[in-house]
Amino acid sequence: MTDRAPQPIWRFMLPWAELDVFTRDDAPEALQPTAAALARVEDRFCPALLRLHRGGECAFVAVWPTNRPQLQLLTTKAEPTTQDMQDVVLAEIHSLTCRACEERFRVVYPDLGIPFFGSHLAAHRLINECPVCGNDFTTSRIQALALLPPP
Numbered sequence: 001m002t003d004r005a006p007q008p009i010w011r012f013m014l015p016w017a018e019l020d021v022f023t024r025d026d027a028p029e030a031l032q033p034t035a036a037a038l039a040r041v042e043d044r045f046c047p048a049l050l051r052l053h054r055g056g057e058c059a060f061v062a063v064w065p066t067n068r069p070q071l072q073l074l075t076t077k078a079e080p081t082t083q084d085m086q087d088v089v090l091a092e093i094h095s096l097t098c099r100a101c102e103e104r105f106r107v108v109y110p111d112l113g114i115p116f117f118g119s120h121l122a123a124h125r126l127i128n129e130c131p132v133c134g135n136d137f138t139t140s141r142i143q144a145l146a147l148l149p150p151p
């Protein structure tokens with residue numbers, strides 16, 4: 001630990017909150033578990049902290065759709081515009097158990113209850129089946145933006 005607080009690489013302002021996006025290598029304490037869980041997935045999954053103006057902060061994963069030019073910008077410090085955040089979904093890391101084969105997974109699971117971000121899921125491809133037994137969502141209840149390696 002250094003005495004320097006990690007700085008967000010992107011800060012996106014909303015009327016009711018701000019979203020700080022961090023790199024996995026330089027994330028604050030509250031995002032360390034998220035950053036560690038994301039270590040082996042694509043760069044479009046970033047640890048992010050949503051700070052509510054009425055108080056409180058929540059750890060999320062900010063997820064960009066594949067093949068977006070904005071992803072290159074993520075290496076540069078910036079104040080993103082609404083356009084830059086178009087189609088970004090906020091997600092949480094959850095444990096899911098397949099209802100068919102009972103295999104357990106850690107997944108990046110979209111949180112659709114968040115204003116602005118909650119309506120962006122259509123731009124993303126969801127995993128809708130269990131990778132172990134192959135049963136679809138209806139049977140397995142496995143749905144995710146990404147499957148994470150076990151801890």
Ligand SMILES: [Zn+2]
Binds near residue numbers: 098140
């Ligand atoms: Zn299964």
